[in-house]
Amino acid sequence: MSLLIKGGLVVDPSQRLEELRDLLVDKGKIVAVEPPGQIPDEGRQIISAPGLVVAPGLIDMHAHLREPGEEYKETIASGTQAALQGGFTGVAAMPNTKPVNDTAAVTRLILNQAKEAGKARVYPVGAVSVGSKGEALSEYGDLKAAGAVALTDDGHPVSSSMLMRRAMEYARTFDLPIISHCEDLELRADGVMHEGRISLQLGLKGIPGAAEEVMVYRDLTLAALTGARLHIAHVSTGGSVAIIRLAKAMGLPVTAESAPHYFSLTDAAVLGYDTNAKVNPPLRTDMDLASIKEALRDGTLDAIACDHAPHSSLEKEVEFTAAAFGLIGLETSLGLTLKLVHGGDLTLMQAIAALSTNPARILGVEGGALAVGAAADLTLIDLHREWTVDASAFASRSRNCPFHGWPLKGKAVMTIVGGKVVWEE
Amino acid sequence: MEFRRKDLLGIADLEPEEIRLILDTAASFKEISTRPIKKVPTLRGKTVVTMFYEPSTRTRMSFEIAAKRLSADTLNLTVAASSAVKGETLADTAHNLEAMAPDVLIIRHPTSGAPHYLAQRLKCGVINAGDGLHEHPTQALLDLLTVQEAKGTLSGLKVAIIGDIAHSRVARSNIYGFTKMGSQVTVAGPGTMLPPYLESLGATVTTSLLEAVSNADVIMMLRLQLERMGQMFLSTLREYSQFFGLAPRHLQLAKEDVIIMHPGPLNRGVEISPEVADGPHSLILEQVTNGVAVRMAVLYFLIGGEKG
Numbered sequence: 001m002s003l004l005i006k007g008g009l010v011v012d013p014s015q016r017l018e019e020l021r022d023l024l025v026d027k028g029k030i031v032a033v034e035p036p037g038q039i040p041d042e043g044r045q046i047i048s049a050p051g052l053v054v055a056p057g058l059i060d061m062h063a064h065l066r067e068p069g070e071e072y073k074e075t076i077a078s079g080t081q082a083a084l085q086g087g088f089t090g091v092a093a094m095p096n097t098k099p100v101n102d103t104a105a106v107t108r109l110i111l112n113q114a115k116e117a118g119k120a121r122v123y124p125v126g127a128v129s130v131g132s133k134g135e136a137l138s139e140y141g142d143l144k145a146a147g148a149v150a151l152t153d154d155g156h157p158v159s160s161s162m163l164m165r166r167a168m169e170y171a172r173t174f175d176l177p178i179i180s181h182c183e184d185l186e187l188r189a190d191g192v193m194h195e196g197r198i199s200l201q202l203g204l205k206g207i208p209g210a211a212e213e214v215m216v217y218r219d220l221t222l223a224a225l226t227g228a229r230l231h232i233a234h235v236s237t238g239g240s241v242a243i244i245r246l247a248k249a250m251g252l253p254v255t256a257e258s259a260p261h262y263f264s265l266t267d268a269a270v271l272g273y274d275t276n277a278k279v280n281p282p283l284r285t286d287m288d289l290a291s292i293k294e295a296l297r298d299g300t301l302d303a304i305a306c307d308h309a310p311h312s313s314l315e316k317e318v319e320f321t322a323a324a325f326g327l328i329g330l331e332t333s334l335g336l337t338l339k340l341v342h343g344g345d346l347t348l349m350q351a352i353a354a355l356s357t358n359p360a361r362i363l364g365v366e367g368g369a370l371a372v373g374a375a376a377d378l379t380l381i382d383l384h385r386e387w388t389v390d391a392s393a394f395a396s397r398s399r400n401c402p403f404h405g406w407p408l409k410g411k412a413v414m415t416i417v418g419g420k421v422v423w424e425e
Numbered sequence: 426m427e428f429r430r431k432d433l434l435g436i437a438d439l440e441p442e443e444i445r446l447i448l449d450t451a452a453s454f455k456e457i458s459t460r461p462i463k464k465v466p467t468l469r470g471k472t473v474v475t476m477f478y479e480p481s482t483r484t485r486m487s488f489e490i491a492a493k494r495l496s497a498d499t500l501n502l503t504v505a506a507s508s509a510v511k512g513e514t515l516a517d518t519a520h521n522l523e524a525m526a527p528d529v530l531i532i533r534h535p536t537s538g539a540p541h542y543l544a545q546r547l548k549c550g551v552i553n554a555g556d557g558l559h560e561h562p563t564q565a566l567l568d569l570l571t572v573q574e575a576k577g578t579l580s581g582l583k584v585a586i587i588g589d590i591a592h593s594r595v596a597r598s599n600i601y602g603f604t605k606m607g608s609q610v611t612v613a614g615p616g617t618m619l620p621p622y623l624e625s626l627g628a629t630v631t632t633s634l635l636e637a638v639s640n641a642d643v644i645m646m647l648r649l650q651l652e653r654m655g656q657m658f659l660s661t662l663r664e665y666s667q668f669f670g671l672a673p674r675h676l677q678l679a680k681e682d683v684i685i686m687h688p689g690p691l692n693r694g695v696e697i698s699p700e701v702a703d704g705p706h707s708l709i710l711e712q713v714t715n716g717v718a719v720r721m722a723v724l725y726f727l728i729g730g731e732k733g
Contacts, residue, residue, distance in 0.1 A: 321537065
């Protein structure tokens with residue numbers, strides 16, 4: 001039976017549409033988008049959406065689903081359920097699993113598990129190097145044929161500039177973007193938080209902003225050299241923003257993302273040695289936070305991706321220095337982004353673009369648009385719904401969320417994947 | 426003024442009045458250590474556990490002597506003999522110890538924040554005996570007591586702290602302590618050992634030893650950890666001692682009655698020349714004596730008195 005979503009505010013950045021529209025879905029596709037009341041009800045399942053935003057399904061382009069290998073932290077089933085409840089109809093799965101997703105076999109396993117779970121779509125990201133060891137190129141052609149949409153050594157950044165050059169050149173062969181986790185491991189050394197006033201106060205070793213920025217510059221200049229499609233992951237500093245802005249002004253086809261925690265928290269969140277605020281790149285300063293917001297507004301940053309990084313109490317209920325880096329975000333990302341909308345930092349259209357249209361474009365996957373013929377991946381959002389973050393109620397298997405107890409305004413209330421309502425509140 | 430804390434985790438948390446109270450009490454406890462029978466019954470029936478995850482002679486002994494002079498029972502857990510080598514977590518070790526009902530845990534740990542981690546989870550008191558690069562509050566308290574005794578005041582003094590500020594919990598605690606009590610702290614060292622934003626702790630920062638010691642009332646030399654050599658923090662020991670080692674000629678720049686301190690153990694001939702370490706301005710051994718008194722006072726406030 002076809003599905004008619006009536007009376008919602010349809011927001012589609014791909015066609016700069018923000019109007020009341022009725023939307024008809026059939027056989028997994030959008031078949032009509034019309035002004036309210038023009039599509040007859042008869043014989044259709046009706047979803048009444050007045051007061052709701054109807055957006056193209058949100059896509060988180062940077063998540064760690066932990067399967068295979070660390071299922072005690074997250075599985076593809078639990079992670080994609082968390083995605084649905086956060087409003088995401090698709091997630092890109094980072095390759096630092098055990099084993100690393102550096103082969104078609106692991107990529108296929110991930111896609112099979114996702115299919116079996118039947119929740120959000122999963123877009124596997126393959127490893128730049130074998131085992132993400134930074135030594136030899138993995139099989140990009142095979143990875144792509146199996147379904148990988150991009151390449152990264154996220155979490156084990158490529159230290160060798162020559163390997164990064166070759167990776168970019170080889171990735172071009174298969175038209176795959178390289179997602180770079182920019183971090184100079186020597187400058188990071190054994191740092192555990194942002195190097196600044198707070199790290200000094202707490203006696204914790206710092207990770208300077210420069211550890212990120214020198215690698216952002218390296219990768220930009222290598223992208224200019226090779227013509228590769230480069231996407232900079234989890235930008236955390238004002239310095240990185242400035243270099244990316246310059247590169248874009250010079251016409252380099254680079255894209256970049258930041259995460260909600262970089263525009264919602266600063267290094268002050270670490271006070272009291274809260275391991276849920278231990279993340280890499282680290283939470284930075286007020287000035288960095290302001291730069292990230294500005295860059296989302298002016299388009300220097302294309303996407304918001306939460307870097308969902310589940311860890312159990314084994315990794316987090318320990319001394320700060322011993323704790324793992326990372327926090328979970330799939331179930332708070334939209335709410336934190338809407339805070340920027342309510343605060344006047346972003347328009348609703350910009351927010352949806354950063355959470356859906358742009359990630360789809362960067363990864364080259366379907367979705368991100370509500371045009372006739374597009375896949376019927378949809379997120380229905382109640383912009384004014386007030387709620388309190390309760391990590392204990394998350395669908396994720398992990399609880400490492402620094403936003404527990406935060407009051408937020410705006411929330412997904414229904415997610416539709418391929419024309420099927422897969423989650424509703 | 427009362428001292429109503431469960432834990433002593435850092436000088437940054439303390440009010441000046443609390444510091445004053447500990448120092449006054451420590452001064453009165455000093456006399457006990459001069460008696461023929463160096464023991465009072467104040468903490469009889471109390472159990473004090475020390476957990477040292479880093480090597481230490483002086484601090485651990487000082488705490489143990491302090492506890493014994495107050496008649497507490499003491500138990501020392503050293504890391505090699507503990508469950509840490511069997512993979513037990515810090516929290517589990519501490520909960521197991523707590524199940525044996527000690528009154529206070531004294532912990533030294535290489536991780537900044539480890540004492541805070543325990544304090545949040547345990548009902549008994551926790552004393553920080555040095556955590557990572559963060560704080561070493563009883564060291565600062567004994568330094569304050571030493572200066573107070575020598576100068577008769579803690580306000581209006583110029584205190585120079587020289588050496589590897591970046592890796593020194595003693596420096597952090599002392600910057601907080603002396604600043605809170607109304608003195609002015611100048612820190613000096615090579616640029617590699619002066620972390621950014623030091624000024625935000627309230628200190629004046631210089632790369633010149635000469636500038637730091639000029640007109641100083643107190644000069645505190647920090648121990649140079651020799652393993653820093655391999656980590657690009659300095660060039661050679663020879664150059665370090667030439668530019669940042671305290672020698673007799675430097676004392677002429679300081680106040681006439683300048684006092685010289687060092688938390689120990691000394692690298693003689695590196696950060697301090699033997700002539701200065703053993704000279705008439707040196708209070709290095711007095712610091713050790715005061716360490717016992719200050720720790721007696723801290724134990725008394727945490728587990729003695731009307732709270733106990």
